[in-house]
Amino acid sequence: MHKQNILENKLKKHFNYTFFRVGQKEIISDIMQGKDVLGILPTGSGKSICYQLPAMLLEGVTIVVSPLISLMIDQVKQLKAINYKSVVALNSFMDPMERRRVYRQLHTYKLIYVSPELLQHETLLKALEKIKISLFVIDEAHCISQWGHEFRPDYLKLDATIERFNYPTTLALSATATKHVQTDIINALHKPHISKQIYPMDRANIAFNVQEVQDDQEKIRTITNLLKQYQVPVLIYFSSRKMAENVAVLLSEKVPEKRIAFYHGGMEQMDRIAIQQQFMNDQLDIICCTSAFGMGINKNNIRLIIHYHFPLQIESFIQEIGRAGRDGRESVSLLLMSPNDIHLPVQIIKNELPSENQLIFVFKQLANLYHGEVRLPTQDKQIENLFEINETQWRFLHYQFEKHDMIVQHKIFYQAEQWSEAYQKIKALIKQRSILKEQKLTEMLDWIQQKKCLRHHLYKNFQSNYTDPTAQCCSNCGFSWSAWQPEQTDIERLNATNWEEKLKHLLLIGESNESK
Amino acid sequence: MLLKGMILTCSSHIQAERTISSIYHLLKGRKSIQTVQDAHIYQLEKFYGVYKSLSKKTFDQNVLELENKQFLQKNASDDLQFKITTAGKGWLNEHKDNLPLNYFNGLKYADTAKCFFERLILLIQTITNSRKNHYSFIPVIDKIAIEDWVRMIYRQAKGSEMQLLKKIYAELYRLLQHFTAQEANIFVDRLTGYKQYGMSLEQLATSYKRETSDIQLLLTGILQAMVAIIQKDIKQYSFLSFTLKDLSPSNSITNSAYATFELLNKGHTVEQIAHIRNLKGNTIQDHIVEIALYDATFPIHSYVSAQAQQEIITAIQQTKSYKLKQIKQYISEEINYFQIRLVLAINHNILQAGDTNA
Numbered sequence: 096m097h098k099q100n101i102l103e104n105k106l107k108k109h110f111n112y113t114f115f116r117v118g119q120k121e122i123i124s125d126i127m128q129g130k131d132v133l134g135i136l137p138t139g140s141g142k143s144i145c146y147q148l149p150a151m152l153l154e155g156v157t158i159v160v161s162p163l164i165s166l167m168i169d170q171v172k173q174l175k176a177i178n179y180k181s182v183v184a185l186n187s188f189m190d191p192m193e194r195r196r197v198y199r200q201l202h203t204y205k206l207i208y209v210s211p212e213l214l215q216h217e218t219l220l221k222a223l224e225k226i227k228i229s230l231f232v233i234d235e236a237h238c239i240s241q242w243g244h245e246f247r248p249d250y251l252k253l254d255a256t257i258e259r260f261n262y263p264t265t266l267a268l269s270a271t272a273t274k275h276v277q278t279d280i281i282n283a284l285h286k287p288h289i290s291k292q293i294y295p296m297d298r299a300n301i302a303f304n305v306q307e308v309q310d311d312q313e314k315i316r317t318i319t320n321l322l323k324q325y326q327v328p329v330l331i332y333f334s335s336r337k338m339a340e341n342v343a344v345l346l347s348e349k350v351p352e353k354r355i356a357f358y359h360g361g362m363e364q365m366d367r368i369a370i371q372q373q374f375m376n377d378q379l380d381i382i383c384c385t386s387a388f389g390m391g392i393n394k395n396n397i398r399l400i401i402h403y404h405f406p407l408q409i410e411s412f413i414q415e416i417g418r419a420g421r422d423g424r425e426s427v428s429l430l431l432m433s434p435n436d437i438h439l440p441v442q443i444i445k446n447e448l449p450s451e452n453q454l455i456f457v458f459k460q461l462a463n464l465y466h467g468e469v470r471l472p473t474q475d476k477q478i479e480n481l482f483e484i485n486e487t488q489w490r491f492l493h494y495q496f497e498k499h500d501m502i503v504q505h506k507i508f509y510q511a512e513q514w515s516e517a518y519q520k521i522k523a524l525i526k527q528r529s530i531l532k533e534q535k536l537t538e539m540l541d542w543i544q545q546k547k548c549l550r551h552h553l554y555k556n557f558q559s560n561y562t563d564p565t566a567q568c569c570s571n572c573g574f575s576w577s578a579w580q581p582e583q584t585d586i587e588r589l590n591a592t593n594w595e596e597k598l599k600h601l602l603l604i605g606e607s608n609e610s611k
Numbered sequence: 612m613l614l615k616g617m618i619l620t621c622s623s624h625i626q627a628e629r630t631i632s633s634i635y636h637l638l639k640g641r642k643s644i645q646t647v648q649d650a651h652i653y654q655l656e657k658f659y660g661v662y663k664s665l666s667k668k669t670f671d672q673n674v675l676e677l678e679n680k681q682f683l684q685k686n687a688s689d690d691l692q693f694k695i696t697t698a699g700k701g702w703l704n705e706h707k708d709n710l711p712l713n714y715f716n717g718l719k720y721a722d723t724a725k726c727f728f729e730r731l732i733l734l735i736q737t738i739t740n741s742r743k744n745h746y747s748f749i750p751v752i753d754k755i756a757i758e759d760w761v762r763m764i765y766r767q768a769k770g771s772e773m774q775l776l777k778k779i780y781a782e783l784y785r786l787l788q789h790f791t792a793q794e795a796n797i798f799v800d801r802l803t804g805y806k807q808y809g810m811s812l813e814q815l816a817t818s819y820k821r822e823t824s825d826i827q828l829l830l831t832g833i834l835q836a837m838v839a840i841i842q843k844d845i846k847q848y849s850f851l852s853f854t855l856k857d858l859s860p861s862n863s864i865t866n867s868a869y870a871t872f873e874l875l876n877k878g879h880t881v882e883q884i885a886h887i888r889n890l891k892g893n894t895i896q897d898h899i900v901e902i903a904l905y906d907a908t909f910p911i912h913s914y915v916s917a918q919a920q921q922e923i924i925t926a927i928q929q930t931k932s933y934k935l936k937q938i939k940q941y942i943s944e945e946i947n948y949f950q951i952r953l954v955l956a957i958n959h960n961i962l963q964a965g966d967t968n969a
C-alpha cells in the first residue's frame with residue numbers, strides 16, 4: 096500500500112500526472128520488481144510512461160528499441176520539452192562525429208532510444224556492454240512477428256541482444272497484437288514466464304463509420320460538407336503522396352476558411368516538423384497525410400479521422416484511428432470506399448517484397464561483389480542502386496542473407512550449394528508472405544463490407560469483448576452526424592500585413608514590459 | 612519561372628557544348644569533376660548546387676515546357692543538347708527584373724547560406740520562447756551542430772533576450788531593405804517564433820501563388836545574397852556576421868569515386884576496378900577524373916605523357932573551346948578522351964584564367 100503511493104508521488108513529481116491510467120501501475124510495479132512484462136494497452140493509453148517512469152527510478156540505463164526514427168525523435172523532443180534531459184535517440188542518420196561523441200558518454204543517459212538496425216552494430220553493442228542496463232524495452236513489439244502488420248526482421252535478433260546484455264528486465268509493448276502475435280513475441284524472446292499485462296484495446300470513445308461512395312468526386316463532396324460543419328482537428332489518410340497533395344489543394348479551394356496542409360515522407364525534414372507543430376499548436380486544422388504521419392503523433396484533441404483510401408490491414412487501421420480522441424472525448428472515424436479503390440493495394444503489396452527477377456538479380460550482384468573481394472556498401476542509397484530494389488525490399492533480403500550466413504557484418508561469404516539452397520528458401524518465403532499480405536487485405540475488405548456491428552468485428556481477432564461505446568457505436572448500429580457535436584476549437588489568425596509588422600511581432604518587439 | 616530562367620541562362624552560357632543534363636547536375640551540385648569543371652568553364656559557379664532537392668522529373672518537365680514554347684531548341688546533330696533560341700533570349704530579357712539571378716552564388720555560398728539560415732531560425736525560436744518563459748517547445752531544426760551553436764549564444768543572452776531580439780530586428784530590417792517586399796515577406800514567413808511555426812515551402816507557394824520550386828530557389832537566392840551583403844559590410848551587421856564567421860565553404864569527392872581511389876592505391880588497373888566493382892569502365896574513368904580535380908598530388912604522368920599534355924593545352928587555346936570533340940580533332944590520334952579530360956581537370960584553374968568568351 097505504502098509502496099503504491101510512492102509510485103504515484105513519483106508520477107506526480109516527474110510527469111505532473113495525478114493518477115495512473117489503466118494498466119500503467121500494474122506494469123510499472125512488475126518492472127520495479129524485476130519481472131519481464133508483455134504489455135498490451137490501447138493506442139493513446141500512455142504506454143510510454145510504463146518505461147519512462149521506471150527509467151527515472153532505476154539505477155542504470157533504460158534502452159528503448161523503436162521502429163520509426165521520426166517516432167523516436169519526437170519522443171525525445173517531448174521529453175526534453177518537459178525537462179527530462181538525460182535522453183538521446185540513436186539512429187543511422189546521425190552524423191558520425193556526433194554519434195561517436197554520444198557513444199563515449201552513454202552512461203550519462205537515463206533513457207536511450209535506438210533503432211533495431213543500429214542495435215546490430217558491433218561498436219554500439221560493445222559500448223553498451225560496458226554500462227549497466229537495467230531495463231530493455233521493445234516498443235511496437237508486434238514488429239517482431241511475421242504476422243504483425245509491420246514485420247521488422249531486425250526485431251528477431253533482439254533475443255540475442257538481450258542475452259548479450261546479460262538478461263536485463265525486459266518490457267515488450269504494443270497496441271495492436273492479436274493472440275497469435277502475442278505468442279510470437281513471447282516465443283521470439285524465449286520468455287514463457289513473462290508477466291502478461293493484457294488489456295482490451297478497443298477505443299470506446301471512437302465511433303466507426305464506413306460510407307460507400309460512387310467516386311472521388313463524391314468523396315470530396317462528403318469531406319467538404321463535414322469540414323464546413325465542424326471546426327475540429329482532422330486527419331485525412333491517403334495511400335499515395337500525390338493524392339494527399341492534390342486533395343489538400345482542392346480542399347483549400349473548396350473550404351477556404353480552413354487551414355489545410357499535407358504531410359508525407361517525401362517532404363524536407365524542416366517542413367515536416369513545421370507542419371506537425373503547426374497542427375499541434377492549432378495553427379492548422381486539417382492534415383492530408385500518408386501513413387508516415389501517425390505513430391509519433393500525440394495531439395490530444397483530434398476529433399475526426401477520415402480514410403480517403405483504406406489501409407492494407409486492420410492493424411494499420413487501428414493504429415491510424417488511434418490518433419483520435421486521446422483526451423477520452425467522443426471522436427469519429429470515417430472510411431470512404433468507392434468501387435475503384437479495390438485496385439489500389441495490389442501495386443503497393445508488390446512493392447513491399449522483391450519479385451523473382453529481382454531476387455535473381457540481387458544474387459548475381461552479390462556473387463559479383465564476392466568475386467571482386469568487395470564488401471557490401473554501407474549506405475542504403477548505394478545498396479538500392481546496386482541491387483535496384485527499394486528500402487523495404489532490401490531490409491527483408493538483408494535479414495534473410497544474414498540468416499543464411501551469406502552475409503556477416505557487411506562481408507560476403509560464398510558457397511555455391513549453400514547459396515542455391517538459400518535462394519530456394521527465400522523464394523518460397525516471399526511467396527508465403529505475399530499470400531499472408533493478401534489474407535490481411537481480405538480481412539480489411541471483409542470488415543469494410545461488414546453488415547453487422549463494425550466495433551465488434553474490428554476487435555474480434557484481438558479480444559472476445561469490448562467496452563460499451565461512450566456515445567454512438569457505428570454506422571451499422573446507426574450513426575447520426577447531428578448527434579455528434581464536439582466542442583469547436585478556436586481559430587486565431589494573425590492579421591499582420593507587411594513584413595515589418597510580421598517581423599516585429601515575431602521578434603516580440605513593441606510588446607509591453609519589453610525592457611528586460 | 613525562376614528555374615526556367617536558370618535553365619535558359621545556363622543554356623545560353625553553354626551554347627549546346629554539353630548535354631542538357633549537365634545543367635541538371637550543376638543545379639543539384641553534383642560532386643563530380645565534370646560538373647564542377649563545367650561550372651568554372653562556363654562561368655556558372657553561381658548556380659552550382661543551388662537546388663539540391665531538384666528531381667529529374669521536375670527538371671525534365673521544365674525543359675520540355677521551354678522546348679514547347681520554343682525557347683530551347685534541340686541541336687540538329689545531337690538531341691540531348693539544347694540551344695537557347697532568340698525567343699528564349701527575348702523572354703530572359705523581358706523578365707530580367709523579375710528573375711533575381713544575380714542573388715545566387717552557389718559554389719561559394721551554398722553550404723554557408725544554408726547553415727546561416729538554420730542557425731538564425733533556431734536562434735529566433737529559442738530566444739523568443741525563452742523570453743516568454745516557455746521552455747517546452749519543439750525545435751524546428753534538429754542538428755546537433757546547429758543546436759550547440761544556438762546554445763552557446765543562448766547562454767550569453769539569457770536574461771537580456773530583448774536586447775538580442777532588438778539587435779536581430781534592426782539588422783534584419785536593414786538587410787531586408789535590399790530585397791523586394793514580396794521577398795522580404797517570404798523570408799519572414801519562413802521564420803519560427805513563440806507559438807508560431809514558420810510556413811512550409813508548400814504553404815508559401817500556395818500563399819504567394821508561385822510554384823514550390825520557385826519558392827525554394829528564391830529563398831536560396833535571398834540567403835546567398837544576404838551572406839554576400841553581410842560579408843561586405845561587417846560593421847553594419849555585427850551580429851549577423853558573427854553567425855557566419857566560422858562557416859567555410861567545402862568540397863569533397865563522392866563516395867563512389869573514393870572507393871575507386873582506394874582500389875587505385877592498391878595498384879589495380881581501371882579494367883580490374885571496373886570488374887571488381889561491377890561498374891562500367893567509363894564510370895571508373897569518371898572517378899579518376901574527379902579524383903584528379905580534387906587531389907593536388909594526382910600522378911597525371913602515369914596517364915598522360917608530358918608531351919601529350921602540352922598538345923592538349925595548345926589545342927584548347929587554339930580552339931577556344933572545351934568541347935572534347937573539337938579538341939580531339941586538333942591532337943594526335945592516339946590521345947583519347949579520357950586523357951583530355953584529365954588534362955582539363957588538372958589545369959582547370961590555369962585554363963579558366965585564359966578564358967575569354969565571358
Ligand SMILES: Nc1ncnc2c1ncn2[C@@H]1O[C@H](COP(=O)(O)OP(=O)(O)OP(=O)(O)O)[C@@H](O)[C@H]1O
Pocket residue numbers: 112113114115116119136137138139140141142143144269270390393395417421
Ligand atoms: N497517467 C497519465 N495521466 C494523464 N495523461 C497521461 C498519463 N499517462 C500518459 N498520459 C498521456 O497520454 C498520452 C498518450 O501517451 P503515449 O504516447 O504514451 O501513448 P501510447 O500508448 O504509446 O500510444 P500509441 O499506441 O499510439 O503509441 C500522452 O500525451 C501522455 O502524456
Ligand SMILES: [Mg+2]
Pocket residue numbers: 142143
Ligand atoms: Mg507509443
Ligand SMILES: [Zn+2]
Pocket residue numbers: 547548549550551568569570571572
Ligand atoms: Zn456497432
